[in-house]
Amino acid sequence: MDWLLDNALVQDIIELARPSLFNIYFALASIPIGFPLAVLLAVMKNSSNGIISRVARIYIYAFRGSPLFIQFFMFYSIMLAFNLSHWKPMGIAHIVMHPLFIGPMVLILNTSAYAAEIFYGALRTLPKGEVEAAMAFGMNRRQIFRTVTWPNMIRLAWPAYTNEVVFLFHATALVYFTLPVINGQKDIMNKAGELFERDYNIFLHFGVAGLYFLVISMFIFFVSGRIYKRLMRHIGTDPTTRLKLAPNYMR
């Protein structure tokens, strides 16, 4: 057993296990809020109301057009600027200034823009006949959204949304390049950097870090593929409807 634990590769895998939980946390904390926000933004962008549509359009363009790296710096410095005047007097500084709060916050703002563009694309390609049939049945807008728009949108957007989730997970690597590390809460990149400083073996440490990202990404693709199969179960087992892992690189 000892020879196994003494192995440098195994050591690295053990050392990076805890940091990987932080990356997973950032992704998991961002998706439940980012997803509904993205759907809302997509519906807003698709709205016939000019002002609502324009607001969503500008938001999506701004967050897709600028680097996440800059967004992290910008929102962190905005939070810092409000720290003494607002967060401290309100007594919430230790929560809202924490990387575990700011990280997901910025990731949510970012991923909702990318995902909204995906859902908007799906909304544009909804089968027209189904919407018209629902209207002919006398359904109201809410019923149409629930029974036609929503399920079709999710099915159409699922492969691209899967890609977005994987890219979101990759984006978590940026969190601790911009935010301070508190209580040794390091993520994969941070820990790999620390190990690299120790013995300068970049091939080993960055290799294992890459392996962690690779394995978790593959896991996301796998789970998403199962969900996609379930979403498409009424279509039958046509091989062309299988989730392809590289439908587009829209990010």
Place this chain on the structure above:
Amino acid sequence: MLDSLSAWLALNIGEQASSWFDYFTNGKHLAWYASVRFTLLAAVFGALLAVVFGVLGAAARRAGFAPLRWLGLGYTTMVRGIPDVLVFLFFPLAFEQTVEWFMSRRLCSAEELATAVNWPPCSAAQWYLSTTEYLIMACVSLGIVYGAFAANVVHGAMNSVPKGQLEAARAYGFSSRQIFWNFQVRQMWVYALPGLSNVWMLLLKATSFLSLLQIADIVQWADRLGAPNYSSRVGLVHPDWRWKYYFVLFLFYILLAILSERVFAWLQRRASRGLALHGEH
């Protein structure tokens, strides 16, 4: 020239305008504006290399020699599993290490090599990189990362070239190498352009990573300029203004995105002249 402009502003518009003008044209601000060149150089040369790596990667993916094909597949799949920032940092650091390893074999004594705990084993083998060298490495790194994205795009575009064109070329007796380079690669650009414009947008955003390779780029200067600024003459010049400077960068990148979109729309129109593409008349 700047001084005379400042004096003109003070005379014609007011002291306020003049002092703002002085603030935005002080040495540090001028250095900030000048550092935009790193970002643009990295974007342009990174993109050129990305196209080269993209074509090579796509060519490898359809090679007859199986190991080469696997290499191509591995390269294009890499971006799906590993974050760009990791790959971006890996190549320069790994290259630096490799060079230092070879230098240490030549320059360090045997006992230094045997007993060294730190890297490099002796100080003679230390390679101090200049900004230019780091910038070159950043370009190569961006080229490698986004070349993998581009290879996916190019691979798809090559399949979109009408089969009839290639069959006609074969009927005329061109060799398969000629068919590949002179027909398939020649004709695929118009199909690849929308995808490549996407890759360019990604690459443009990734130029914000330059400061991670110790290049004093716009991000690093924004941080320096925005930090609370004291001077012995006036006291506190400004409090923490970092968010304002980062907001300017935020707008700068959005502006670049709008500009690139225009350029690519123009390129697409130009490239598809005389072609009966899907969805056009």
